[in-house]
Amino acid sequence: MGMPKKGNRKEEILEAGLEVFAELGYYNTTTALIAEKAGISQPYVFKFFKTKEELFEAALDRAYERIVQSFQKVHTDSAHLVDAMIEAYEELSTSHPNEIALQVIGLSVPEASIKEVTRRGLQRIRKDVLDQFKSAGIANANYEVSTFLARGILCNLSFFLDLPELMK
């Protein structure tokens, strides 16, 4: 026994968790399913993540980290900033759809520490985007950021709920 040690186990489990959580939600996802997708036994998951909750938090954190990075990479003049941001977001939703779905899933998980990860993620996005809007000299930056966030979230939802007419 003892299959040859493959690449980074923790990373593989995180990625498998991300996929399954994004598809089935937090509560319908079992650690057995994650383990199966990662090609390991169920208990081995707990060698890398103390609890299922901790694993979910790590995955959700990655999803927020990625979107923050994407937005930070955008540099353009005030006339095209919003459009460029939207484009960055659209790229993300095709390159990493699971992470977008996970953010939606995370929005309404009532577990306190998961809520906290969502809170921090949204706060960070807001702050970063606001800074960019301001330094580009966009008027009413606060209001525009809220609208930008709001439309982004509605877009996620319309994707998650399979309800495209929400965003016409």
Place this chain on the structure above:
Amino acid sequence: MGMPKKGNRKEEILEAGLEVFAELGYYNTTTALIAEKAGISQPYVFKFFKTKEELFEAALDRAYERIVQSFQKVHTDSAHLVDAMIEAYEELSTSHPNEIALQVIGLSVPEASIKEVTRRGLQRIRKDVLDQFKSAGIANANYEVSTFLARGILCNLSFFLDLPELMK
């Protein structure tokens, strides 16, 4: 035994469910907790709702029904329509906060038939508000409705996540 029959049991259970679901989310809510809040035994719940899921759907449906009704009652000229709608929504979130919370909860429950209730609810809100915007002669009605919905949902979330700065 057999306590005196109180008012409408089904209604009481629905209301109790609404409260507990709104507070704890779909999965963390047990039928025992709902029964306790309704002042009956746990199995009796199933005399009125075949499954926990069916009870949740009924509660969620009520929440969407109420918001649709609220918006339909708004009548004013195009210059004040959006503001009046926002006001109607704000009234609702103080008079029926549980129903607002339940809508957020419902957004990311992956169970197919619950998702369907959310879909229908959002579609109905969108259609109704769009009709009102159009007949008031608001320009870019489609776009304005999306923005209106988006900001409404963001507002729900900022309330649910206890993250007021999201809506500054």
Place this chain on the structure above:
DNA sequence: TATATTAGTGATCAATCAATAACTAATTTT
């Protein structure tokens, strides 16, 4: 007053699942 119906409960079960414990095999180190 017998009978049927309605309202409700206690006991229990079958399934699910996160997490632990105890173990084995492979690899690395000395």
Place this chain on the structure above:
DNA sequence: AAAATTAGTTATTGATTGATCACTAATATA
């Protein structure tokens, strides 16, 4: 090549919980 460490597994369990079943008490009806 022994010892120690790392990688991984199998077996199991303890708790939870939706749902069913069999029953009792109250009320209405004839």
